[in-house]
Every structure is written in C-alpha cells, then in structure tokens.
Amino acid sequence: MTSQEAALDLREASRLRWRQYAVTAGRIGLVALLLGAWKLGADIAGPLYAADPLEVLERIVADTLSGSLLHHIYVTLRLSAIGFAIGCACGVALPFLLRRLPRLTIAVEPYIMASVGVPKYALVPLFILWFGIDDAPKLWLVGLLVFYPVFIAVFAGIRNVDRRLIAMARVVGASEAAISREVIWNSLLPFFLAALKIALPRAVSAAIIGEFLVGNEGLGYMIESSRNNFDTTGVFTGIVVATALVLVINTALVRIDRRLNAWRPTDRHMGL
Amino acid sequence: MAAPPLLEVRDLSKRFATRAGRDPSSWVIQGLSFAVSDGEFLTIIGPSGSGKTTLLNMLAQIDTASGGEVRFQSEAAPIDDPKGLNPGLSCKIGYVTQEDNLLPWRTTLQNVLFPLMVQRRLNDETRERAQMLIRAVGLAGFENHYPHELSGGMKKRASLIRTLVYDPPVILMDEPFGALDAQTRAQLQDDLLRLWSLGRKTIIFVTHDIAEAIALGDRTLVLSRPPASIAGEHNNPIPRPRDIAGIMTHPEFAALYQSIRAQVQ
Numbered sequence: 001m002t003s004q005e006a007a008l009d010l011r012e013a014s015r016l017r018w019r020q021y022a023v024t025a026g027r028i029g030l031v032a033l034l035l036g037a038w039k040l041g042a043d044i045a046g047p048l049y050a051a052d053p054l055e056v057l058e059r060i061v062a063d064t065l066s067g068s069l070l071h072h073i074y075v076t077l078r079l080s081a082i083g084f085a086i087g088c089a090c091g092v093a094l095p096f097l098l099r100r101l102p103r104l105t106i107a108v109e110p111y112i113m114a115s116v117g118v119p120k121y122a123l124v125p126l127f128i129l130w131f132g133i134d135d136a137p138k139l140w141l142v143g144l145l146v147f148y149p150v151f152i153a154v155f156a157g158i159r160n161v162d163r164r165l166i167a168m169a170r171v172v173g174a175s176e177a178a179i180s181r182e183v184i185w186n187s188l189l190p191f192f193l194a195a196l197k198i199a200l201p202r203a204v205s206a207a208i209i210g211e212f213l214v215g216n217e218g219l220g221y222m223i224e225s226s227r228n229n230f231d232t233t234g235v236f237t238g239i240v241v242a243t244a245l246v247l248v249i250n251t252a253l254v255r256i257d258r259r260l261n262a263w264r265p266t267d268r269h270m271g272l
Numbered sequence: 273m274a275a276p277p278l279l280e281v282r283d284l285s286k287r288f289a290t291r292a293g294r295d296p297s298s299w300v301i302q303g304l305s306f307a308v309s310d311g312e313f314l315t316i317i318g319p320s321g322s323g324k325t326t327l328l329n330m331l332a333q334i335d336t337a338s339g340g341e342v343r344f345q346s347e348a349a350p351i352d353d354p355k356g357l358n359p360g361l362s363c364k365i366g367y368v369t370q371e372d373n374l375l376p377w378r379t380t381l382q383n384v385l386f387p388l389m390v391q392r393r394l395n396d397e398t399r400e401r402a403q404m405l406i407r408a409v410g411l412a413g414f415e416n417h418y419p420h421e422l423s424g425g426m427k428k429r430a431s432l433i434r435t436l437v438y439d440p441p442v443i444l445m446d447e448p449f450g451a452l453d454a455q456t457r458a459q460l461q462d463d464l465l466r467l468w469s470l471g472r473k474t475i476i477f478v479t480h481d482i483a484e485a486i487a488l489g490d491r492t493l494v495l496s497r498p499p500a501s502i503a504g505e506h507n508n509p510i511p512r513p514r515d516i517a518g519i520m521t522h523p524e525f526a527a528l529y530q531s532i533r534a535q536v537q
Binding site for chain 1: 332334359360362363365366367369371373375376377378379386387390391418420421434435438
C-alpha cells in the first residue's frame with residue numbers, strides 16, 4: 001500500500017467515524033426534542049390531561065424505592081413470560097406436527113387462517129367466564145396473541161425450506177428428527193426471529209391489557225387504577241415503564257438475532 | 273458365470289406426476305437398461321434435458337421410478353411408491369449433486385462432518401479422516417469459513433468430500449464440475465481420480481462434456497434424447513493412471529471422442 005492510499009484509507013475511516021458521531025448526536029437531540037415537546041404539551045394541557053415528565057421521573061424513583069413498582073413489573077413480566085412461552089411453544093410445535101400430516105394440514109389450514117381474524121381482545125369476557133379471574137384468562141389472551149404470528153411465520157418458514165437440502169440430509173443418513181432439528185429449524189430461524197419481533201412486545205401489551213380488565217396487580221392494573229383516581233402522573237408513569245420494558249426486551253432480541261445470524265452475509269450496519 | 277452386477281437398471285421408465293392445469297408429462301426416460309460392476313468408474317453422457325439428473329435421483333432413491341427395475345446388491349427399489357423410498361440406501365450410495373447443497377449456516381468443517389454427525393460416527397478417527405480430505409482437496413485454512421465465503425470451486429470440493437468422508441461404497445455424481453472454469457475443473461478431476469484410486473469405489477459420473485467422460489471413466493454410456501435410453505456404450509482403452517491435462521493428446525482419445533460425439537445429439 002502506498003502512503004497516498006494509506007492516507008486515503010485514513011481519511012475514509014475518520015469520515016465514517018464522524019458520521020457515526022453525527023448519528024448519535026442526532027439521536028440524542030431527537031430525544032431531547034421529544035422530551036421538550038412533552039414538557040411543553042404538559043404545561044399547555046394541564047396536569048389533568050398530561051403529566052409533567054419531571055414528575056413522572058420523580059414518581060418512578062419514589063415507586064421504585066417503595067418497591068411497589070418493581071412488584072408490578074415483576075407481575076406483568078411473569079404473566080408475559082408464561083403466556084409467551086405457552087403461545088410460542090404451540091406456535092412452533094404445531095407447524096412441525098402438521099409437516100408430518102400433509103392431509104390434515106390441507107384440512108385445517110383454512111380454519112386456522114380464518115381464526116387469525118377473530119379479535120382476541122374481544123374474547124377476554126369469554127375467557128373470564130370460562131377460566132375465572134386469576135391468571136388463566138390473561139394467559140389465554142397473551143398466549144393467543146403470541147401464537148398467531150409465531151405459527152404463521154414458522155408455517156411459512158417450513159414451506160420455504162430448500163427441498164434439496166432435505167434430500168441431501170436424507171441421503172447422508174439423517175433421521176427425520178435430525179432433519180427437523182438441523183435443516184428445517186435453521187432454515188426457518190430468520191422467519192421465527194422476525195415473528196418474535198412482533199410477538200414479544202405483543203406479549204407485554206396483552207398482559208397489560210389483561211391486567212386492565214382483571215386482577216389487582218401488574219403495570220396494567222397500576223395504569224388503570226391511577227386513571228380511576230385521576231392520577232395522570234401515575235398513568236404516564238405506567239406507560240413509560242411499560243415502554244422501557246418493551247425496549248429492553250427488543251434490545252435483547254436484537255442481540256440474540258445478531259448472534260444466531262452471525263454466519264449470514266448481510267451488512268451488519270443495516271441491522272434494525 | 274460372473275457375479276451379479278452391483279447395480280442393475282432394467283427397462284426403467286419415468287414420467288412426472290401431472291399437475292392441475294398442465295398437460296400430462298411425457299416420458300422422460302423409457303426402456304433404459306444398464307449394469308454397473310463393483311469398483312467401476314462409469315461415466316454417463318447425454319444432452320441437457322435428457323433425464324440424467326432424474327436417473328441419478330432414482331438410483332439414489334430420492335425419486336421413484338414409474339416402471340422397470342432398479343436393483344442394488346440384488347435388492348429391488350420400490351417402483352411408483354415415493355413413501356417406500358430409502359434415500360441413499362442406508363448410506364450405501366453417496367450423491368454429489370449438481371448444486372453443492374452445503375448448509376449455509378455451517379462452516380466448511382461442520383458441513384463435511386455433517387454426515388458423520390447424523391450417522392453418529394463422529395470420533396477421533398473419522399475427524400482425522402475429514403481433516404485429511406480437507407487437506408487433500410486444498411481446503412486447509414478454510415475450515416471455519418461459511419459457504420458464502422468460499423469460491424464456487426471450493427464449495428464443490430467441500431460437497432465432494434462431504435460425500436467421501438463417510439465412505440459410501442457407491443458414489444453418484446451429477447455434473448459436479450459443470451459450472452467451473454477449465455483449470456479448476458482439471459484440478460478437481462485430478463483430485464477425484466486420485467481419491468478414487470485410493471479407495472476404489474464404484475462411481476457413476478454424469479456429465480455433458482465428452483472429454484470429461486473420457487478422461488474419467490472406465491466405460492461411457494451415451495443417453496439418447498428424451499425419452500432417454502442408452503444410445504451407445506464405449507469401453508475406454510486409455511490406461512490408468514491418466515494424465516488429465518494431456519488426455520487429449522493420447523492416441524486413443526480422438527477415435528473415442530469421435531464415436532461418442534456421433535451418438536450425442
């Protein structure tokens with residue numbers, strides 16, 4: 001490499017670094033702008049309609065110190081996690097089962113696809129009627145809302161698997177179980193991860209909505225009971241905490257995605 | 273009387289199932305018969321679309337024949353019964369397909385070890401064999417590369433040794449070097465002959481390149497236009513070991529080339 005080329009390379013690198021700084025600065029500026037707009041809006045609308053961001057922050061600190069916020073977060077997370085696990089397990093297992101039963105698949109596919117259209121939240125009264133007012137109706141809601149995106153993605157993913165890879169695996173002596181685990185699972189992983197990006201935030205949202213309707217703990221209950229007491233700051237606190245929760249989950253998911261797809265020839269800078 | 277052939281195909285025929293809205297498929301293969309003996313290197317040549325891949329798929333039991341008979345070690349393959357197929361005949365027939373079919377999420381080494389892993393034969397000895405093959409085809413240093421990081425020729429080599437690593441007694445090869453440049457191709461042909469002379473397997477090698485068919489085979493079959501059947505059979509008098517690069521200058525080459533050429537339409 002000549003010194004001229006080296007200089008060019010160096011200039012290119014510093015330009016990229018400056019661009020990175022500019023992006024970060026822009027992001028911070030945007031957050032500041034949003035917070036400013038929130039503060040301005042809260043001042044105009046008054047404390048009954050919009051909470052002041054500083055008061056929300058104070059409330060978060062106070063509730064965290066008293067332990068009540070952590071308890072609500074724990075309740076909501078536990079509900080989301082169990083419901084997610086059930087919905088996700090069914091959403092993955094069912095397509096694998098149907099793969100072995102092509103005739104059953106043809107028979108039930110239109111019904112499953114039609115049932116996607118049933119508004120799940122509208123079923124909550126029924127769930128309460130059938131399953132009582134403990135965790136069960138909320139778990140059904142979360143489970144169903146997670147099940148559909150996962151099922152549809154895994155189902156499509158299985159159909160999309162390269163038949164030639166399956167034939168190759170059979171010829172070299174792979175059992176059906178090994179083919180499912182190695183070829184099919186790895187082929188549909190991108191579909192599955194895309195579904196998780198929808199299903200995970202949904203699980204938290206569904207848990208919160210379930211808590212609006214049933215029970216006396218969790219972030220949803222906290223938001224709803226604050227509203228009942230005209231405690232707008234409490235409502236905003238719940239929303240901020242719930243949003244932060246979903247953001248943390250998404251960040252974790254992006255990490256997992258990157259790790260599982262490390263082999264992929266994609267441009268890393270394009271990651272969502 | 274000689275021992276029965278290792279692999280025997282008699283009066284084989286194939287047509288694909290019709291799909292709604294399409295005319296019934298015509299016969300791809302009809303009345304095709306040949307036999308392969310143990311340790312033979314058979315090359316099959318035919319025009320494109322002459323059912324070469326279809327034939328290999330039926331030999332490997334990935335696909336089922338519509339009629340006739342396929343016998344391996346005197347055991348008949350199911351006819352017109354996709355459910356009864358035994359792909360690879362319990363690892364006795366290896367198949368190097370036209371596409372490399374490497375698992376894109378596995379590295380070169382993991383791809384090569386894949387058959388051993390699913391056959392539960394992964395141990396120090398087989399691992400050593402895999403390493404030996406990787407070195408033999410010049411993939412040393414690329415063990416931890418993913419397929420998309422390899423060149424076309426490297427992928428072909430990886431898929432070739434993925435089959436060699438578990439040592440099936442018969443190997444089917446479907447134009448494995450078709451899409452490569454002349455030099456890489458000659459190199460790989462050389463590698464293949466060397467590996468074959470070490471292990472003396474039975475190889476059925478399909479190609480559309482007459483020179484390649486002559487350079488590699490003990491015997492060459494010529495397929496007719498579809499519906500495919502055997503249009504000609506040529507024993508190859510060129511002695512081994514052969515010099516692939518100089519094969520065209522061999523005195524027997526021209527005559528053999530001409531007579532095969534006359535039958536390939």
